[in-house]
Each structure stands twice: as structure tokens, then as C-alpha cells.
Amino acid sequence: MLRSCEVQLANVGAHCRNARFRRLRSVEQQRFFSASGKGQKRPRQEDTKGVTATKSADFATWYTQVITRSEMVEYYDVSGCYILRPWSFSIWQQVSRWLDDKIQALGVQNAYFPCFVSQEALRTEEEHLEDFAPEVAWVTKSGTSDLTKPIAIRPTSETIMYPAFAKWIRSYRDLPLQLNQWTNVVRWEFKQPTPFLRTREFLWQEGHTAHATEEEASDVVRTALELYAQAYTDLLALPVIKGVKSSEERFAGSVYTETLEGFIPATGRGIQAATSHYLGQNFARMFGIRFEDVSGHKHFVHQTCWGFTTRCIGIMIMVHGDDKGLVLPPFVAPTQVILIPIPARKDGAGVEARCAELATALKDRGIRCEVDARQTYSPGWKFNWWEMKGVPIRLEVGPKDMAQGTCRLVRRFDGSKQDVDQSQLATLIPAELDYIHAAMLEKATTQRDEGIATVTRWDEVMPTLQQKKLILAPWCESAASEAEIKSRTKEVAPEAAAAGENASILTGAMKSLCIPLTQGPMPPGTKCFVTGEPAKRWALFGRSY
Incomplete structure (x- = not known):
């Protein structure tokens, strides 16, 4: 057709x-x-600013020009924070309204929890917050007076929501408890901020559920992931790869993390598009979230959390945009x-x-x-x-x-x-x-498909990365091999540098993006492309945002 x-x-x-x-x-x-x-008559200066950078030659400048000159974003005087103008916020509304209807159709109810979290609550899940600790923003003053105890602005909401879960859940009759909130989050990023992709404040949807069984919780994890994938394909015209994160890349405190991974052809980088986590009973033990079953026995609940953010707008711009500006689905x-x-x-x-x-x-x-x-x-x-x-x-x-x-x-x-x-x-x-x-x-x-290359030997890795491709490779999935992958790909290939090709070389370490849920056949005896040990599954690797 x-x-x-x-x-x-x-x-x-x-x-x-x-x-x-x-x-x-x-x-x-x-x-x-x-x-x-x-x-x-010469037009007003602001009326002459079309997109002058090209996507292929100067991607960073192109992206900045597109988002500002098309009236998507206005820069703000706090670094890493941006004004979402009506043209971009309307896109977020289209996505959020669609998602909200779908989420509530699953029996999930909307709620709102405060944006502040006490120091004591954060310490309750210290292991989980370890990855977030450098990014936590603290309120230390009220006017000119120092607060007795600093108060954190939420980087994520587990510590805020789960003490309430412990109060509300007593019996199997209280399950499942399924809540969702649309809110903002503050993470004081120290990496290079990029509007929509990596900002100190961003908008998101976060779902949190508690269940009597692992099976029921796992179903919610997969259902949320499928819903996010549908939002990308049916609304944003973007393909995504469904997968599970490695043990090193999964959400801190989770048993496993399922993910959607996108691809930016102009830069050859992968990008995490959305995640859905099975938390098991880890947080239930931290916060004492237990229920009594029909026989009178007490059990810890099984939990999930899942989120979708304004990052989707940045992915949409980077994939669909051209040298004239935005191309909106x-x-x-x-x-x-x-x-x-x-x-x-x-x-x-x-x-x-x-x-x-x-x-x-x-x-x-x-x-x-x-x-x-x-x-x-x-x-x-x-x-x-x-x-x-x-x-x-x-x-x-x-x-x-x-x-x-x-x-x-x-x-x-x-x-x-x-x-x-x-x-x-x-x-x-x-x-x-x-x-x-x-x-x-x-x-x-x-x-996207043309941007993924199958690699079975380590000597194929750097040439493939420099072609702006992601890598699908057989992997043993060990933590040691993941650290080795990042270390060995951190620097530019020496032979390329010696050839004077620096201007076209991509930099940054390669890491595991996901282990795709849909696996192709793996011949018996296939070796890991890093260690030479027996490979377990095909995994997707690449430089990423």
C-alpha cells in the first residue's frame, strides 16, 4: 500500500x-x-533564524537550533533546567493523556505524593539511593535560617511512597495496591545537560504497585513495558527494542529491570527510552510492607515500579528531524x-x-x-x-x-x-x-535495523562502533566482562587516531544496553565475544546517551 x-x-x-x-x-x-x-525590507532579527547547522555535520548545534528556533525550549538561568514552551508541552500532553487513559484502564489509580523526603527516609534505603546520592538536591535553609534537618527533593519516589504503603496494606484484601503519579523529579546531574535527554528537572509518570505474588507483579512489569512500547510506535512513530538490563545496569534495589532501547542514527548511539522494574520483596523488607493471607500467615508484598519521561520528546526530535527543523509525527x-x-x-x-x-x-x-x-x-x-x-x-x-x-x-x-x-x-x-x-x-x-551489526569477535568492535552502529554480540553476562568492555572501549582506537581521522571518530565507552527479549538462534558452542567463555544470550551494546 x-x-x-x-x-x-x-x-x-x-x-x-x-x-x-x-x-x-x-x-x-x-x-x-x-x-x-x-x-x-529586512525582517526582524528573530524572524531570520532558521536552522543553519546540518544534522550530519554538526549534530549538537543542529539539535540546539531546532529546539530553540522551533519554539520547543527556552533556556533558563539555572543550569540544566529548561522552559518547555507550548509547542513541546503540547506534545507531552498528547502522550501523557494517552498513557494516562491506558494506565487507569489497568486498574491503576492516580495519586500525588509530596516532592520532599526526609533524611531519615533516604537512609532507610541507603543501598538503593547509592546511585542517586550525588544527584540528590537538598533544602538546607528556610529564609535566612538553617533547617534543623536538611530535606531532600525527590530524585525518585520509593522512599516517599512506601512508608504509606506499609500503613495502608494489612490484609490480602488490600491487594493489589496500584498507584500512579504524574510529577516532576530533580536529579542534580553533573554530566553535560541536554534538553529533554539529561536535565536536572524533568517530568515523568511513575507507577508503583504491590501484589501478593511474584507472578502477578511480573505480569504488571511486562504490561507496563508493552504499554510504553506502544506509546513509542503508535504515537511517536519510533521503533524500540524490548530487553532486560544486565545485573550491572539494572535499577538499584530491583531484582530485574526490563527496558526499551532506542537508536539515534545520526550519532550511532543508543538511548534508554523507558524502564519497568520488578522490585521483588526488597523494598517490602526495608519498609515493613506485609499482608496477612487467608490462613492468617504474614508475607512481604511483591512490588513493581515503572516510568516514562519527557526524554521521549528528545528521541523523537533526534530521529525524525532534518536540516529544515522538526518533523513531527x-x-x-x-x-x-x-x-x-x-x-x-x-x-x-x-x-x-x-x-x-x-x-x-x-x-x-x-x-x-x-x-x-x-x-x-x-x-x-x-x-x-x-x-x-x-x-x-x-x-x-x-x-x-x-x-x-x-x-x-x-x-x-x-x-x-x-x-x-x-x-x-x-x-x-x-x-x-x-x-x-x-x-x-x-x-x-x-x-534502526541498518544501525545494528552482529559481532562475534572483539577485533570487530571498534571498527563497527566507528561506523555509528550498535553491536549485537554473544555474551557470557559476567560483571567482570562488562567492566572490561567499558574499560577497553573508553579510548579512541589507536589505529584510527594515527590515521588522522579524529574529526569523524565517536568517543565514549561502550556498555551493555540490554539483552533483547526476542532472541535469535545461538549455535551450540558459541563463545562470548569478550572473554571467550560460553555465551548465554545475544546482547545489545553501544555508546549511549
């Missing part, structure tokens, strides 16, 4: 606009990106369709009125739609503006379109153009949005 649509659009795209209109767009592109058009785009009137010299109001009518018809079908009728900007400028903001579909309506009852439909994803009947928009646009989502997911999946 995708191929037939592409052939159809290729044929339609053979038709072109009149020469005057093409010249208009060419001039306006120059104004938007360089503001150097002779004989034209249609189901989360704040505006799915933008209508641009191309006014006639004599009757511009008629074109604008028709655009308003078309927008109303689309909104009645549940399409998020706007008309850009601003008089201070020309159509060509608007084209570039909305392309940078990633709106999935642009509809252009000019005098000739009015006469013919048509409009020009332009896809942001692939730049394809077609002339369509205005009377068919109400049924055509939903189908177009479905097609765009499917095509974006297919492209991202192909890039």
Missing part, C-alpha cells in the same frame, strides 16, 4: 505551480534563512494541518474566508488545524516557518485553487506535493495522517 501511494504521489508531483509563485518562494527562502534580499503534533492563504491582489479576504471554512470542517473531524492569515509575513516565509516547526501537512489555497475548487497539499515528512479537491479534505486528511505516521515509522525502523 505504501508503494502504491508513493507512485501515485510521484505522478501528481509532476504538476508544478506557475513561475511567479515559484520565484516568490525562492526569494522568501533566502529572506528566511539569510535576510539578505536586496530591495526588500502526526498523532502528537500540536498542529496537524496548517492552511496558508495565497491572497489575490483584489480579493484576499475571499481566500482567507475559504481557508477558515476548510479549517472548521477539519476541526469537526477532530483534526488539529490552524489558518496562518498573518498579514505581516508573505506565503513563502510562512512555508519555511511551519516546515521548521514540523507541522505534518500544509495546505495552500490561492486564486487558481479557488477557481478550480482545489488546494495544494504538501507533506512535511517527504516534501511530496499534490493538488486535491477541497470537498474531499475531510476524508483525505485523516488517511494522509495515517499514511505519514506509517511511513515515518517504517523509515525509522529501517534506519
Whole structure:
């Protein structure tokens, strides 16, 4: 079906606009990106800032330009903290509303717990908080007076929630206890902060459940992971790999951690997309969370926790964006369709009125739609503006379109153009949005699959990493081998450095990302690619964010 649509659009795209209109767009592109058009009024400085860095040559600058110039993020005067502007926060709302409905359908109830945690509570789970300790932010003053005891701002909520669990759970009749909260978290990161990916304050959803049996808890762990995977594929058009973390990478205090791992093709790095943890009875013992069964015997509960964060927006931008700016998946785009009137010299109001009518018809079908009728900007400028903001579909309506009852439909994803009947928009646009989502997911999946290489010997590792690929390798899963992997890949390959290839070399240690839940066949006698010991399973490795 995708191929037939592409052939159809290729044929339609053979038709072109009149020469005057093409010249208009060419001039306006120059104004938007360089503001150097002779004989034209120079636009305001903020209006000339399109995306000038390229994704392939300068990824870091490209990312910064995209998120700021498309009005996703504003930098803040506290390092590592950022303002989420309406364009990005609307995407988070689309995802969170969808997830919230699904979570509550599982019988999980929403609640809210305070953001402060006492020093005593943190000490209760000192082993668990060991990994978070350097990132914990403390409140030490009230006005000018020192607090008697410092109060921590939550880096995660186990210490806040589980004392209450111990009070509320007495009998098997109180189980399962399943709570979820939407909140912010503060982790005072000392690594290089990156908006959406690694910030000192971020938004998330965290589910916490308590159960009578391990089986019931394990089912919730997997159900949450599947729900997160569905959010990535069905909303964000992003493929993910389901797996389990190694013993060294799992969540502190958990029995095991299941994870979703993404891939950023432009940098060749993996990225953790979401996690779901089986805590076993570890926290139940710490906080005394016990229940009495039907026979009167007391047992510790089995617990889970799972979370999904605003990191998903950063992954979406990095995978789908291009040199023009954002490319938004249609189901989360704040505006799915933008209508641009191309006014006639004599009757511009008629074109604008028709655009308003078309927008109303689309909104009645549940399409998020706007008309850009601003008089201070020309159509060509608007084209570039909305392309940078990633709106999935642009509809252009000019005098000739009015006469013919048509409009020009332009896809942001692939730049394809077609002339369509205005009377068919109400049924055509939903189908177009479905097609765009499917095509974006297919492209991202192909890039992900091409970015994973199978490696069976250590001497293949560094050349593969330098090709911006992840590595699927047979592994013995020992903690010692994991430490060795990080140590041996920390430095740049000497032979590459000697060849003067520093500019194109990726740096950073490789680590285990996950052991995929879906395992391919492993021939008998397969050896670990690191130690030469018998391999247990295929594992995914790579440099990561």
C-alpha cells in the first residue's frame, strides 16, 4: 500500500505551480534563512533564524537550533533546567493523556505524593539511593535560617511512597495496591545537560504497585513495558527494542529491570527510552510492607515500579528531524494541518474566508488545524516557518485553487506535493495522517535495523562502533566482562587516531544496553565475544546517551 501511494504521489508531483509563485518562494527562502534580499525590507532579527547547522555535520548545534528556533525550549538561568514552551508541552500532553487513559484502564489509580523526603527516609534505603546520592538536591535553609534537618527533593519516589504503603496494606484484601503519579523529579546531574535527554528537572509518570505474588507483579512489569512500547510506535512513530538490563545496569534495589532501547542514527548511539522494574520483596523488607493471607500467615508484598519521561520528546526530535527543523509525527503534533492563504491582489479576504471554512470542517473531524492569515509575513516565509516547526501537512489555497475548487497539499515528512479537491479534505486528511505516521515509522525502523551489526569477535568492535552502529554480540553476562568492555572501549582506537581521522571518530565507552527479549538462534558452542567463555544470550551494546 505504501508503494502504491508513493507512485501515485510521484505522478501528481509532476504538476508544478506557475513561475511567479515559484520565484516568490525562492526569494522568501533566502529572506528566511539569510535576510539578505536586496530591495526588500529586512525582517526582524528573530524572524531570520532558521536552522543553519546540518544534522550530519554538526549534530549538537543542529539539535540546539531546532529546539530553540522551533519554539520547543527556552533556556533558563539555572543550569540544566529548561522552559518547555507550548509547542513541546503540547506534545507531552498528547502522550501523557494517552498513557494516562491506558494506565487507569489497568486498574491503576492516580495519586500525588509530596516532592520532599526526609533524611531519615533516604537512609532507610541507603543501598538503593547509592546511585542517586550525588544527584540528590537538598533544602538546607528556610529564609535566612538553617533547617534543623536538611530535606531532600525527590530524585525518585520509593522512599516517599512506601512508608504509606506499609500503613495502608494489612490484609490480602488490600491487594493489589496500584498507584500512579504524574510529577516532576530533580536529579542534580553533573554530566553535560541536554534538553529533554539529561536535565536536572524533568517530568515523568511513575507507577508503583504491590501484589501478593511474584507472578502477578511480573505480569504488571511486562504490561507496563508493552504499554510504553506502544506509546513509542503508535504515537511517536519510533521503533524500540524490548530487553532486560544486565545485573550491572539494572535499577538499584530491583531484582530485574526490563527496558526499551532506542537508536539515534545520526550519532550511532543508543538511548534508554523507558524502564519497568520488578522490585521483588526488597523494598517490602526495608519498609515493613506485609499482608496477612487467608490462613492468617504474614508475607512481604511483591512490588513493581515503572516510568516514562519527557526524554521521549528528545528521541523523537533526534530521529525524525532534518536540516529544515522538526518533523513531527502526526498523532502528537500540536498542529496537524496548517492552511496558508495565497491572497489575490483584489480579493484576499475571499481566500482567507475559504481557508477558515476548510479549517472548521477539519476541526469537526477532530483534526488539529490552524489558518496562518498573518498579514505581516508573505506565503513563502510562512512555508519555511511551519516546515521548521514540523507541522505534518500544509495546505495552500490561492486564486487558481479557488477557481478550480482545489488546494495544494504538501507533506512535511517527504516534501511530496499534490493538488486535491477541497470537498474531499475531510476524508483525505485523516488517511494522509495515517499514511505519514506509517511511513515515518517504517523509515525509522529501517534506519534502526541498518544501525545494528552482529559481532562475534572483539577485533570487530571498534571498527563497527566507528561506523555509528550498535553491536549485537554473544555474551557470557559476567560483571567482570562488562567492566572490561567499558574499560577497553573508553579510548579512541589507536589505529584510527594515527590515521588522522579524529574529526569523524565517536568517543565514549561502550556498555551493555540490554539483552533483547526476542532472541535469535545461538549455535551450540558459541563463545562470548569478550572473554571467550560460553555465551548465554545475544546482547545489545553501544555508546549511549
